Amino acid sequence: MKDTSPPQWAVKLLARFADPNTSEEVQGDLMEMYSYWVRRAGVATARRRYVWNVLKLMRPFARDKKSQQYSKTYSASPVMIRNYFKVAFRNLTKNRGYSAINIGGLAAGMTIALLIGLWIHDEFSFNKYHQNYGRIAKVMQSVTFEGKVYHGEYMPGPLGTELRTHYADDFRYVVMSSFTGDHIVAYGDKKLTKKGNYMSPEVAEMLSLKMAHGTRAGLQDQSSIMLSESVAGVLFGVEDPVGKIVKLDNAMNLKVTGVYEDLPYNTEFRDLNFIAPWDLYVSTQNWVKKALDNAEWDNNSWQVLAQISPNSNYEAVSKKIKDVKLKHAPETAFLKPVIYLHPMSRWHLYSGWDETGNVNARIQYVWLFGIIGMFVLLLASINFMNLSTARSERRAKEVGIRKAIGSLRGQLVGQFLSESLLVVACSFVLSIALVVLLLPAFNALADKQIAFFWTNPMFWLAGITFCLITGLISGSYPALYLSSFQPVKVLKGTFALGRFAAVPRKVLVVLQFTVSVTLIIGTIIVYRQIQHAKNRPIGYDRNGLITININTPELSNQYNVLRTSLLETGAVVDMSTSSSEPTKTSSNNGGFEWEGKDPNFKDNFCTIAVTHDYGKTIGWQFVEGRDFSRAFSTDSTGMVMNEAALKYMGFKKPSEMIGKYMKWNGVKFTVVGVIKDMLMDSPFEPIRPALFMVNYGWANVINIKLNPTLSARGSLNKIETVFRKLNPGSPFDFKFADQQYAVKFATEERIAKLASVFAGLAVMISCLGLFGLASFTAEQRTKEIGIRKVLGATVPNLWALLSKDFVLLVIIACLISIPLAWYLLSNWLLSYQYRTEISWWIFAVSTLGALCITLLTVSYQAVRAALLDPVKSLKTE
Amino acid sequence: MKRTFLGEFEEVVLLTVAILGENAYAVTVAQELEHKIGRTVGFSSVHTTLQRLEEKAYLFSVMGGATAERGGRRKRFFVVTALGEKVLREVRQVRNDLWDAVPSSAFQLTKG
Numbered sequence: 003m004k005d006t007s008p009p010q011w012a013v014k015l016l017a018r019f020a021d022p023n024t025s026e027e028v029q030g031d032l033m034e035m036y037s038y039w040v041r042r043a044g045v046a047t048a049r050r051r052y053v054w055n056v057l058k059l060m061r062p063f064a065r066d067k068k069s070q071q072y073s074k075t076y077s078a079s080p081v082m083i084r085n086y087f088k089v090a091f092r093n094l095t096k097n098r099g100y101s102a103i104n105i106g107g108l109a110a111g112m113t114i115a116l117l118i119g120l121w122i123h124d125e126f127s128f129n130k131y132h133q134n135y136g137r138i139a140k141v142m143q144s145v146t147f148e149g150k151v152y153h154g155e156y157m158p159g160p161l162g163t164e165l166r167t168h169y170a171d172d173f174r175y176v177v178m179s180s181f182t183g184d185h186i187v188a189y190g191d192k193k194l195t196k197k198g199n200y201m202s203p204e205v206a207e208m209l210s211l212k213m214a215h216g217t218r219a220g221l222q223d224q225s226s227i228m229l230s231e232s233v234a235g236v237l238f239g240v241e242d243p244v245g246k247i248v249k250l251d252n253a254m255n256l257k258v259t260g261v262y263e264d265l266p267y268n269t270e271f272r273d274l275n276f277i278a279p280w281d282l283y284v285s286t287q288n289w290v291k292k293a294l295d296n297a298e299w300d301n302n303s304w305q306v307l308a309q310i311s312p313n314s315n316y317e318a319v320s321k322k323i324k325d326v327k328l329k330h331a332p333e334t335a336f337l338k339p340v341i342y343l344h345p346m347s348r349w350h351l352y353s354g355w356d357e358t359g360n361v362n363a364r365i366q367y368v369w370l371f372g373i374i375g376m377f378v379l380l381l382a383s384i385n386f387m388n389l390s391t392a393r394s395e396r397r398a399k400e401v402g403i404r405k406a407i408g409s410l411r412g413q414l415v416g417q418f419l420s421e422s423l424l425v426v427a428c429s430f431v432l433s434i435a436l437v438v439l440l441l442p443a444f445n446a447l448a449d450k451q452i453a454f455f456w457t458n459p460m461f462w463l464a465g466i467t468f469c470l471i472t473g474l475i476s477g478s479y480p481a482l483y484l485s486s487f488q489p490v491k492v493l494k495g496t497f498a499l500g501r502f503a504a505v506p507r508k509v510l511v512v513l514q515f516t517v518s519v520t521l522i523i524g525t526i527i528v529y530r531q532i533q534h535a536k537n538r539p540i541g542y543d544r545n546g547l548i549t550i551n552i553n554t555p556e557l558s559n560q561y562n563v564l565r566t567s568l569l570e571t572g573a574v575v576d577m578s579t580s581s582s583e584p585t586k587t588s589s590n591n592g593g594f595e596w597e598g599k600d601p602n603f604k605d606n607f608c609t610i611a612v613t614h615d616y617g618k619t620i621g622w623q624f625v626e627g628r629d630f631s632r633a634f635s636t637d638s639t640g641m642v643m644n645e646a647a648l649k650y651m652g653f654k655k656p657s658e659m660i661g662k663y664m665k666w667n668g669v670k671f672t673v674v675g676v677i678k679d680m681l682m683d684s685p686f687e688p689i690r691p692a693l694f695m696v697n698y699g700w701a702n703v704i705n706i707k708l709n710p711t712l713s714a715r716g717s718l719n720k721i722e723t724v725f726r727k728l729n730p731g732s733p734f735d736f737k738f739a740d741q742q743y744a745v746k747f748a749t750e751e752r753i754a755k756l757a758s759v760f761a762g763l764a765v766m767i768s769c770l771g772l773f774g775l776a777s778f779t780a781e782q783r784t785k786e787i788g789i790r791k792v793l794g795a796t797v798p799n800l801w802a803l804l805s806k807d808f809v810l811l812v813i814i815a816c817l818i819s820i821p822l823a824w825y826l827l828s829n830w831l832l833s834y835q836y837r838t839e840i841s842w843w844i845f846a847v848s849t850l851g852a853l854c855i856t857l858l859t860v861s862y863q864a865v866r867a868a869l870l871d872p873v874k875s876l877k878t879e
Numbered sequence: 880m881k882r883t884f885l886g887e888f889e890e891v892v893l894l895t896v897a898i899l900g901e902n903a904y905a906v907t908v909a910q911e912l913e914h915k916i917g918r919t920v921g922f923s924s925v926h927t928t929l930q931r932l933e934e935k936a937y938l939f940s941v942m943g944g945a946t947a948e949r950g951g952r953r954k955r956f957f958v959v960t961a962l963g964e965k966v967l968r969e970v971r972q973v974r975n976d977l978w979d980a981v982p983s984s985a986f987q988l989t990k991g
Contacts, residue, residue: 024930027904027905027952027953027954029949029952030954031949033952055922059923059927
């Protein structure tokens with residue numbers, strides 16, 4: 003007998019799939035039979051029979067019978083669960099008021115957490131619309147100047163070709179692009195001002211545009227254009243747009259070769275309403291052509307987008323292209339320019355750096371709101387725990403009786419947990435209804451277009467998990483605590499909660515109010531910061547000031563005609579052109595020379611081209627010197643500077659500079675005046691040195707000061723007629739300078755609004771909790787109050803007695819939250835150069851406010867308890 | 880009259896269990912059958928039949944002690960229950976009655 007063992011696979015098969023009720027003896031029997039067969043018929047037959055019998059004895063679907071014989075008695079059986087929920091439901095309906103506070107509070111917390119969750123999800127899904135999301139990057143450069151690191155997306159023109167030719171292996175596509183800006187798109191009589199961009203033809207493939215008409219290869223021809231679906235819809239209605247000719251900026255006739263689905267709101271390119279070919283841009287804009295032809299590496303004016311090839315990664319490519327600019331523009335070595343790739347996944351949340359190079363961007367707000375959401379949810383859960391434990395004494399007898407009858411501890415835990423799960427489930431349904439209701443308002447507030455994911459299984463999974471976790475966490479404390487009571491003590495009535503039983507409850511109240519007060523202080527400081535920046539002197543008069551973009555040739559070459567016609571209407575006080583709007587700066591230059599300049603000083607000024615009438619139009623305030631004037635022919639090389647520039651160059655008094663020269667690009671400018679600092683950039687940052695020079699050719703914007711004695715509407719109508727006559731090719735689009743200025747506060751105001759909403763809700767939730775708790779305390783002490791009243795206590799006495807405890811807790815919470823808020827907010831304010839002080843009265847006001855709210859909440863219960871007839875209260879039980 | 884149906888193979892297996900007495904388990908039943916009938920019996924059919932008979936309560940089973948030769952696996956011993964015995968007797972009675980009813984000439988006709 004060489005081989006007495008049956009085939010191993012068959013043995014295993016039998017062990018795995020035999021009927022569980024007979025598995026053991028069948029395996030043994032077959033083994034015995036095998037050796038019997040070996041003796042009788044030989045190994046081969048035995049093996050064959052063995053396998054055959056194994057196959058016949060497999061019962062893969064057989065179930066163990068023993069386990070089915072009796073119904074199980076463990077606490078998770080369906081009958082028990084049904085009973086848990088029945089009892090829970092009865093308890094909820096018995097105490098309607100407390101149930102409402104519980105469910106309402108939790109629902110409010112969940113609503114906020116859900117909204118914040120949706121917001122965070124939207125933030126993280128930014129740009130994910132593009133299929134090549136993981137491989138697209140923006141080419142950027144960082145420079146180090148005076149020890150500070152600056153990052154910029156403005157790139158030199160020849161970089162595109164350089165990357166395409168020398169690093170062909172690393173890039174799938176390299177796309178040159180201008181910056182998205184307003185242009186006029188016209189078809190027949192329809193003229194629209196739409197945002198669009200000039201880009202290399204590969205962009206359609208790179209951004210995986212979904213084509214409604216035409217193909218992605220549409221931009222190959224220089225005189226073609228791709229439109230977004232919405233623009234095509236407005237221009238052509240139901241007609242087929244492909245092949246139609248549209249006029250861009252009243253100068254170029256372009257054939258529509260493709261129409262793409264509008265890019266969703268949560269993408270970087272959501273404003274991209276049309277794409278025109280890059281080559282068209284080069285051939286129509288002389289300065290661009292010049293920059294490319296002469297390979298101007300020091301002219302940083304364009305964007306470069308890229309998709310890296312499938313087998314490379316961002317880090318490796320960034321490393322390779324690091325020194326590209328330095329190689330071609332060695333004169334910029336003092337800035338240490340580093341070229342790198344900024345991945346698309348980081349564009350939205352990680353585009354922003356402080357001067358030391360750390361990320362200081364939107365991701366911080368994601369964190370902030372994430373934390374707030376967590377805290378608000380925590381507050382709501384704390385409420386729930388607080389109320390449940392407060393009720394524990396009332397239910398102690400119930401627990402005692404249940405235990406005496408034979409309840410296991412597990413069953414009691416199950417009962418309390420199912421009770422909390424029921425509350426959570428109700429709250430969840432309620433909060434979904436609230437979210438759906440509030441989503442439009444929230445979208446408006448947060449500048450989003452978030453839709454509720456009704457059909458997303460992941461969302462429901464997350465929601466239910468979230469419910470379970472919340473239910474379990476908020477139910478666990480009462481569940482474990484209540485079920486630990488000893489039945490004998492409870493039923494004998496010797497059960498007392500002890501001196502320290504209320505300690506955890508008090509800790510929770512303190513925690514709740516700490517969060518609320520911190521949020522109140524935060525909100526006040528954010529508002530103060532905004533107000534502080536708004537009150538800042540701006541150095542010019544923005545009332546009745548409007549700006550109009552120059553986007554057609556008609557506007558740029560008839561300055562005098564336009565000015566006289568406008569002045570003739572009487573609706574305009576003055577008009578001028580400039581290279582940028584008064585609410586922003588667009589050009590920075592170095593290379594100025596002046597008397598007494600330190601040769602090692604690498605200067606950098608904002609440069610703004612203006613006309614003689616600019617000062618009068620926007621209301622410059624002169625510190626010394628005079629405005630540009632046509633009376634002096636030398637003023638065509640005149641210059642006006644701001645005080646910041648004066649300080650920057652190291653002069654103390656304006657007179658030191660007036661009449662002196664500034665040399666730039668071989669032209670000698672004479673400084674004629676110094677103005678008060680004009681706030682053009684961010685209101686939260688210091689004002690940068692700026693130089694104003696007369697140049698009628700370098701004009702991008704028309705500035706008009708409206709006549710204050712006439713109504714704005716009437717003036718605008720008159721101005722519009724002038725523009726219609728002189729510039730028939732484009733719609734009359736204007737912007738009010740004060741509105742443009744207000745946009746600068748948009749982010750901060752949004753944060754302030756959101757923070758105040760969250761703070762308000764946090765306070766409300768805390769108060770709900772406090773209200774519930776106060777009512778329980780009052781109820782518990784009914785007899786005590788009755789006796790006190792009989793002995794002669796007055797209502798104010800009793801009111802003070804009941805309120806004292808809570809006031810103390812809130813004061814402790816304030817004491818904790820003041821240093822906390824101070825620390826957090828002084829860090830937040832550090833990110834602003836121009837910032838408000840955190841003064842003591844903010845803390846005082848917040849503390850007082852919190853105390854007032856507490857007293858109001860508690861007093862209702864306290865006064866009610868104190869007014870109760872002692873006869874009735876002593877008769878209870 | 881309520882009658883329990885007993886198949887031919889079931890009857891044979893039940894009888895074999897009775898013959899084997901205390902040592903009746905699937906293996907011995909299968910081997911005994913082989914000896915008595917003289918042809919190989921599928922072990923799996925013996926096993927399933929035993930199971931079925933137990934379900935019908937004609938057999939009662941008890942797990943034996945652990946055995947070394949079967950890799951420590953226990954044997955399931957079968958014992959004929961009172962009901963099983965009753966059924967066997969009934970079947971036999973029916974047979975006997977039928978035999979008795981056969982006229983003595985019945986087989987002679989075919990002989991000739």
